[in-house]
Amino acid sequence: MVADNATFHRGGRIQEIIESAGCQLKYLPSYSPELNKIERCWSWLKSQIRQQLIQFDCIRDAMEYVLRLAS
Structure with a gap:
């Protein structure tokens, strides 16, 4: 187990x-999040979304904006 x-x-x-x-x-x-590459990706993504929240009325719009930039 x-x-x-x-x-x-x-x-x-x-x-x-x-x-x-x-x-x-x-x-x-x-x-150990520093050993997991996806954790760094999520950390960056969440940081970018937080920074964009002041420019958008809702979190969904901020998320979509950041995801468009990241792709």
Whole structure:
């Protein structure tokens, strides 16, 4: 069983239950957004949208504008 590092995965009886079923519990490494290229893309995209919000009446218009620029 592979689990992330959510606190509810680390406590309680989860490991005991998994091991009693004959399985092993392995945890993913800590979250590192700098290692995930898509996180940088989303960060840039959200930043651009925030900057455009002052020029548009709604977030959808700002999003569409930024997405047109990015494509």
